[in-house]
Amino acid sequence: MIRYIFSRIVGMIVVMFLVATIVFVILRATPGDPAAVMLGPEATPEDIASLRERLGLDRPLVVQYGYFLGQLMRGDLGQSIFLNQSVGSALLERAEPTFFLTLFSILIASAIALPIGIYSAYRRGSVFDQTASTIALLAASVPSFWLALVLMQIFAVRFGIFPVSGYGGPGASFGERLHHLMLPAITLGIVSSALIMRFTRASMLDVLGDDFIRTARAKGLIERKVVLKHALKNALIPILTVIGLTTAVLISGAVVTETVFGLPGVGNLVVSAVLRRDYPMIQGTLLVIAGLYVLINFAIDMLYLLVDPRVRY
Amino acid sequence: MANVVSTFRTTESYRVFTRLLKRKTVAFGLAVLVFFILVAALAPLVAPYDPAKLSIANRLSAPGSTWFFGTDEFGRDVLSRTIYGARLSLLVGFAVVVLAAAIGIVMGLLAGFFQSLDTPIARLIDAMMAFPDILLAIALVAALGPSTTTVIVALSIVYAPRLARVVRASTLVIRELPYIEAARALGISTPHILIRHVARNLMSPVLVQGTFLFAQAMLAEAGLSFLGVGVSPEIPTWGTMIASGRQYVGQADWITFFPGVALVLAVLSLQLVGDGLRDFLDPRLRKDL
Numbered sequence: 210m211i212r213y214i215f216s217r218i219v220g221m222i223v224v225m226f227l228v229a230t231i232v233f234v235i236l237r238a239t240p241g242d243p244a245a246v247m248l249g250p251e252a253t254p255e256d257i258a259s260l261r262e263r264l265g266l267d268r269p270l271v272v273q274y275g276y277f278l279g280q281l282m283r284g285d286l287g288q289s290i291f292l293n294q295s296v297g298s299a300l301l302e303r304a305e306p307t308f309f310l311t312l313f314s315i316l317i318a319s320a321i322a323l324p325i326g327i328y329s330a331y332r333r334g335s336v337f338d339q340t341a342s343t344i345a346l347l348a349a350s351v352p353s354f355w356l357a358l359v360l361m362q363i364f365a366v367r368f369g370i371f372p373v374s375g376y377g378g379p380g381a382s383f384g385e386r387l388h389h390l391m392l393p394a395i396t397l398g399i400v401s402s403a404l405i406m407r408f409t410r411a412s413m414l415d416v417l418g419d420d421f422i423r424t425a426r427a428k429g430l431i432e433r434k435v436v437l438k439h440a441l442k443n444a445l446i447p448i449l450t451v452i453g454l455t456t457a458v459l460i461s462g463a464v465v466t467e468t469v470f471g472l473p474g475v476g477n478l479v480v481s482a483v484l485r486r487d488y489p490m491i492q493g494t495l496l497v498i499a500g501l502y503v504l505i506n507f508a509i510d511m512l513y514l515l516v517d518p519r520v521r522y
Numbered sequence: 523m524a525n526v527v528s529t530f531r532t533t534e535s536y537r538v539f540t541r542l543l544k545r546k547t548v549a550f551g552l553a554v555l556v557f558f559i560l561v562a563a564l565a566p567l568v569a570p571y572d573p574a575k576l577s578i579a580n581r582l583s584a585p586g587s588t589w590f591f592g593t594d595e596f597g598r599d600v601l602s603r604t605i606y607g608a609r610l611s612l613l614v615g616f617a618v619v620v621l622a623a624a625i626g627i628v629m630g631l632l633a634g635f636f637q638s639l640d641t642p643i644a645r646l647i648d649a650m651m652a653f654p655d656i657l658l659a660i661a662l663v664a665a666l667g668p669s670t671t672t673v674i675v676a677l678s679i680v681y682a683p684r685l686a687r688v689v690r691a692s693t694l695v696i697r698e699l700p701y702i703e704a705a706r707a708l709g710i711s712t713p714h715i716l717i718r719h720v721a722r723n724l725m726s727p728v729l730v731q732g733t734f735l736f737a738q739a740m741l742a743e744a745g746l747s748f749l750g751v752g753v754s755p756e757i758p759t760w761g762t763m764i765a766s767g768r769q770y771v772g773q774a775d776w777i778t779f780f781p782g783v784a785l786v787l788a789v790l791s792l793q794l795v796g797d798g799l800r801d802f803l804d805p806r807l808r809k810d811l
Contacts, residue, residue: 227649350790355782366772461654483664499652
């Protein structure tokens with residue numbers, strides 16, 4: 210098992226190295242002079258030259274690449290051009306709304322998807338199952354930003370239950386900040402519940418047909434125990450996988466949702482960085498988010514070991 | 523002509539098509555899709571007004587008998603814009619699928635067929651898939667400059683690895699089948715085997731995955747345009763329309779509502795067709811049809 214974990218860590222490092230290379234290549238693919246693009250049409254040649262020098266763009270590509278990797282090894286993501294602070298600290302400052310948004314969204318998505326998915330599998334082919342499948346398909350077809358606007362119109366503008374946008378201002382209490390997060394979290398929760406629901410249903414269907422379920426029923430166990438204890442426990446691996454992957458995908462959903470609700474999170478940061486062509490900021494955010502995705506994938510694999518004693522690498 | 527029709531009726535494709543249509547959800551999905559394609563193609567004929575015509579006097583008019591879907595902040599007809607929006611939204615989705623399939627099939631075939639190429643390409647696919655789709659797409663658009671072509675190229679690069687993964691998995695299976703060995707024994711060249719004997723048999727998974735990617739690409743294009751990093755805001759697409767109506771939520775909801783419904787319906791129809799195709803092409807699920 211230690212060998213497996215070790216090989217996974219090596220694989221993870223290789224993927225992270227490739228991720229860094231892809232990020233480097235993407236931002237060097239800009240047609241023309243990146244420094245001129247970043248500073249816009251009003252920049253003087255002196256400004257452009259000084260930025261080129263500051264970012265090391267005047268050196269050969271191989272040297273730039275080596276320097277970039279060296280910086281990364283030291284955990285240095287570089288300096289933002291427009292924010293006057295390092296990319297790392299800008300990301301840290303904005304991590305809170307994104308972290309809680311992702312956390313609540315996944316909780317809401319699981320709270321919707323798990324019971325419905327389990328019951329749908331249990332009552333396969335029933336009206337409930339068909340309705341749930343249709344709603345799941347619909348939820349998967351709805352763009353999150355559009356659902357955000359519809360929910361905002363109903364719950365924030367018309368009924369005033371939730372704030373329309375923002376994160377409560379600088380001095381807002383934790384409770385107030387959470388209140389601002391609820392509507393965005395519900396939006397993302399609904400959109401991402403579809404996939405979890407489909408996986409839960411499929412995974413439960415697989416297990417409910419197994420012999421040990423018949424045995425459990427034959428020995429007179431009550432249905433609730435058969436389904437929630439015996440079946441669910443064995444159906445957990447695919448469900449956990451999809452919840453983990455959804456968490457990673459949610460970070461991407463947060464990009465759009467944060468913009469709609471004006472939440473000062475990482476998503477909002479990256480969108481404004483793109484609009485201002487703040488390349489070091491885009492580069493740093495991409496690296497951190499892709500890194501998180503790789504780590505979450507690794508964590509899910511490790512979780513299998515805890516959840517399922519049959520998994521032995 | 524009659525001959526062509528009768529030939530088509532005896533083909534495998536026709537049998538697949540009629541069996542698929544027996545499933546109500548697939549028939550509904552296909553009907554909606556055909557409707558959108560027709561509306562997009564015939565936009566100048568079916569749109570009641572010029573989608574770009576400004577009419578400040580009639581700005582933010584609610585839906586009614588003159589403007590079925592109301593007007594936007596510049597007095598432009600939302601129905602006509604939604605109809606014209608179908609053009610670019612569908613076109614971008616389709617172009618992305620074609621380009622992503624072209625890249626994905628080549629990557630997947632090479633990785634699956636040649637063992638020496640498998641590890642580097644598979645790792646590259648892993649690394650590409652570590653980026654959330656929208657995020658990678660906006661980074662690419664940021665680097666290449668926003669335009670419709672850039673959006674298509676960026677989304678194709680984002681989705682190609684997903685197709686490559688499916689193609690690679692299927693190629694790994696096909697490579698070991700006896701008929702490939704037979705083809706080799708007959709002295710058929712490797713490129714010929716790859717194209718005629720492997721790639722041809724990959725079409726089912728590519729078709730299924732491609733349908734889902736079409737839907738994903740349409741959602742992603744709308745997302746990019748909504749964020750202001752996609753198609754130019756002047757061009758009506760469902761994404762740009764929702765973005766421009768955003769400030770009028772609570773005041774003129776129809777500006778965002780109708781293009782949103784159109785997008786949901788188009789994506790839903792593609793998902794229904796994709797689901798149907800997958801169930802049909804997967805022998806384990808075929809009995810359900």
